[in-house]
Amino acid sequence: MVKLLVVDYQVDICDFVKSFFKDRGFEVFVAHDGKEALSVIESTGSDIVLLDMKMPVMDGMTTLKAMRTMDLDTKVIMVTAIEDTDLAEEAKHHGVVEYITKPLLLEQLERTVMTVAEQIKMAG
Amino acid sequence: MTADNNWLKLQDWIVEKVNSTNGALIPMDSENMVQREGPEKDYQFFLENASRTMIRFKKPERLIRMIVRIIDEQVKVSHTAMLVRRKGNDYFTLIDSKGSEGMKIPVGFIRLTFENSLIRFFNERHNFKLSDTGAVDYKEVLNLIQRDETFRKDKELSTLASMTLKQMELLKANFCVPIYYKKELIGVFVLGKKLSNRKFSRQEISFFTTLANDVAMALSNAQLIEDLQEKIYEVHKLYEREHRIFIHTAISLAAAIDARDPYTHGHTERVTQYSLAIAEELNEIPEAEEYGNFKETLHISALLHDVGKIGVPDSILNKKSALTKVEYEKVKEHSNTGAAILYPIRELGDIAKEVRAHHEKYDGTGYPDGLKGSEIPFIARIIAVADTYDAITSDRPYRQKKMSEVAVQVVKDNSGTQFDPIIVSAFLLAYRKGKLLQGA
Numbered sequence: 001m002v003k004l005l006v007v008d009y010q011v012d013i014c015d016f017v018k019s020f021f022k023d024r025g026f027e028v029f030v031a032h033d034g035k036e037a038l039s040v041i042e043s044t045g046s047d048i049v050l051l052d053m054k055m056p057v058m059d060g061m062t063t064l065k066a067m068r069t070m071d072l073d074t075k076v077i078m079v080t081a082i083e084d085t086d087l088a089e090e091a092k093h094h095g096v097v098e099y100i101t102k103p104l105l106l107e108q109l110e111r112t113v114m115t116v117a118e119q120i121k122m123a124g
Numbered sequence: 125m126t127a128d129n130n131w132l133k134l135q136d137w138i139v140e141k142v143n144s145t146n147g148a149l150i151p152m153d154s155e156n157m158v159q160r161e162g163p164e165k166d167y168q169f170f171l172e173n174a175s176r177t178m179i180r181f182k183k184p185e186r187l188i189r190m191i192v193r194i195i196d197e198q199v200k201v202s203h204t205a206m207l208v209r210r211k212g213n214d215y216f217t218l219i220d221s222k223g224s225e226g227m228k229i230p231v232g233f234i235r236l237t238f239e240n241s242l243i244r245f246f247n248e249r250h251n252f253k254l255s256d257t258g259a260v261d262y263k264e265v266l267n268l269i270q271r272d273e274t275f276r277k278d279k280e281l282s283t284l285a286s287m288t289l290k291q292m293e294l295l296k297a298n299f300c301v302p303i304y305y306k307k308e309l310i311g312v313f314v315l316g317k318k319l320s321n322r323k324f325s326r327q328e329i330s331f332f333t334t335l336a337n338d339v340a341m342a343l344s345n346a347q348l349i350e351d352l353q354e355k356i357y358e359v360h361k362l363y364e365r366e367h368r369i370f371i372h373t374a375i376s377l378a379a380a381i382d383a384r385d386p387y388t389h390g391h392t393e394r395v396t397q398y399s400l401a402i403a404e405e406l407n408e409i410p411e412a413e414e415y416g417n418f419k420e421t422l423h424i425s426a427l428l429h430d431v432g433k434i435g436v437p438d439s440i441l442n443k444k445s446a447l448t449k450v451e452y453e454k455v456k457e458h459s460n461t462g463a464a465i466l467y468p469i470r471e472l473g474d475i476a477k478e479v480r481a482h483h484e485k486y487d488g489t490g491y492p493d494g495l496k497g498s499e500i501p502f503i504a505r506i507i508a509v510a511d512t513y514d515a516i517t518s519d520r521p522y523r524q525k526k527m528s529e530v531a532v533q534v535v536k537d538n539s540g541t542q543f544d545p546i547i548v549s550a551f552l553l554a555y556r557k558g559k560l561l562q563g564a
Contacts, residue, residue, distance in 0.1 A: 012230040081232070103217050103235035106294060 001027045002117045005046040007037040007063070008079070009055045017050060020106075021113065034058025038066060046074055047120050048113060051096075053080035053087070061087070064094045075116050079104065187342055188219045191335065195315070202316030203296065205229055207236060209310050211347050216243060216312070229295060229314075241287030242295075246302040247309040250281060257333045259301045261324065262292050299324055301332045305340040374427040381433050385441045388430075391514055396426035398510035399503075401559035405550035411502040415474075422503050425478035429507050432462025432479070459483050460492045482507045485542045497544075505544040509535060509551050512542070513560065528560070 004026040006017045014030040021028050029044055031037040033055045041049065049067075053060035064076060078091050081102040088099040098112045192204050207216040215235040236243050245251060251260050254268055268275050269285050276282055292300065295314050303311035313336060318324065324332075378392035403412070403422050412418045433441070436458055440451045447455065463480035466472045481495060481504035488496030516531035532555055539548040554560055 010230060013233055016230050016233065103215070103232055105237065106234050 001025060002048065002120055003027045003029070003044055003046045004113065004117075005029045005031060005037065005040055005044070005049045005074075007031045007034070007049060007055070007060075008052040009033065013052075020110075024110070024114075026113075026117070034060065034063030034066070037063055038070070041067070041072060041074055048075045048077065048116055050077050050079050050109075050113070053078065061090065061094075064091060064096065068094055075120065077109075077112055077116070079109070185219060187346065188339070191339060192219075195313070195332075195335075200319045201298070202319060203229075204316070205295070205314040207312040207314060208343070214238060216240075236291075240291065241284055242291035242300070242312070243309065245284055245288040246300070246312060250284060251300075251302060253281070254285075257329055258304075259299065259329050259333055260288075260292075262289065262298050263323075265289055301329075301336050303336040303340045303343075305344050310340055310343065311336075371424075371427070374424060377431060378427050381430060384433070384438060387518075391518065392427060392430060394514045394518065395429065395507065395510045396423065398513055398554075398560055399423075399426040399506050401554040402506050402510060402547065402550050404559070405553040406506075406547070409502075409546065411498075415503070418503075421474060421478070422506065424472070425475045425482075425503050426507055426510070428462065428466060428472075428475060429479050429482045429511070430458065430462065431465055432458035432460070434465070435461040456483070456491050477501050478503045478507065480504075482511060484508070486544050487541045490542075500544075505547050509543050509547055512538075513551070528555075 002025075004021055006014050006021075006028060007030070008014050008017070009032055011032065014032065018028040018030055029040050029046060031040045035058045037049065037051070038058075040046065051060050051063060055063075058066070060078060060080060064078075067074060067076065076096045078088075078096050078099045079102065080087075080100075091099050097116055100109060100112065188206050188208065192206055195201070195204050206219050208219045209216045215237045217235050218229055218231050218233070238244065238247060245260075246258075249258075251258050254260060254265060265285055266289060269282055269289070275285075292298075296316055297314040298317040299313075299315040301313035301315070302309055303313065313332060315324075315332075375393075382388045382391050382393075399422055400419070403419060406412050415421050436455055440447065440454055443451070459480050459482060463476040466476035466479060469476075478501050480492065481490075481500050484490035484493065484495045484500045484504060485508075486497060486500070486505070488494050490500075513528075513531045513535060516534060517527045519527065532552070535543060535548055535551060539545045551560075
């Protein structure tokens, strides 16, 4: 099973997305800030991360940069309420697979995650 | 807020009604333990009151949250939500959602565009093919797709219906009640399963659809109010800007006129300041209240009181020696000249009157018309005092304090003759409060 980590400050979003992707055959973990996220990635070896931008302790961008420094090859999909094209560009620069803004199209989220999951499965 | 109180009372009423009927929206006939048809009268009453109350809500979000909460509490479903399309958006978002964990769709997380099957289904009104109320029950639609021959024959429709069902699964919606306003889809109530696992009764469905229509009215009403408030705000901003332009123009004009005579530099500015300070002490005087907008009229009259000086030649204005009688008469003309300049401007008609009379004297020995006592417009009487005070105090700027004491004495001495005694009292009050210092 592909391991998915959902990182969002809002607990209800984590719960909903977890439930959503559990139904689609993923093993899902949750975290509510960047620091927790990094620790969970390390301990579980998550394949995909859905990363929120606005979080306390450590925000999305900082977490992303940390992941790169730690040389983690986890696939990152940024999911955030900010419609900031500069931020999106910066995120892409740090290697995010996709940048999705809230309120999001559920089909788009599903498609993106599924596509990435397929690629991971194919890579073996 | 009265609207909130009414709504709370309504809510209490519903709670009471529902509790007394064992949680069913239709009261049980306790003798026969059989569900009665009515009382439709109670339902009607509730709905009539509901719509009247709802229409008073100014903030749509509060209204929607309240309704969702009521439905959730009373109808005992696994979860309740409402998809709403805000004006200006081409997508629907959830305004509120309550329910057991895991089934809760987070607010603001997802959006549904018009390409979404569920939205299309309702927007294109296919739901009315399946139900006369427009409300759609998951199981019924599934049944129809699987069993109904005529329905299955229409490929497009059955595909759309299947996709719609998928969307309902996604939203964990067992029941959807669309909300239309003027034929346009503006929202959808999304309800989960009834905790009792029973179907929604005809009564409950009718209740929801009526509620939905009321919500549509109230929402668009609230939107109208919001739009109106925005318009009012814009108009007000425009007015403020126009007004500022006018005042600044008047100030510039007055300053330009004052600048011609080195002795009067800043005169208008100071007279305006003093006049307003004196007016502060005249708040309850009936003569002040006779003006529509006393402070405003006073402000502008003071700003423009010497505008007539534009008609006085430089040679006279800047003459170092004493003026001849003829020259003096020319200077005195500035009162009527000023009025003549302003009079053709309809909106400044009242101000023209004040400008004309600012050199009149209380005992009738002033000019140009020799008006006496209350014949002199009230504001002109105020400007007269301020004008004199400035004339004396700005004469020797390096002896301002001494000159102000002199000026006060002069004003006092001329109370009743040159000046209106009531205004002199106000002037003295303002002076003692330190409001007549230059730049105060």
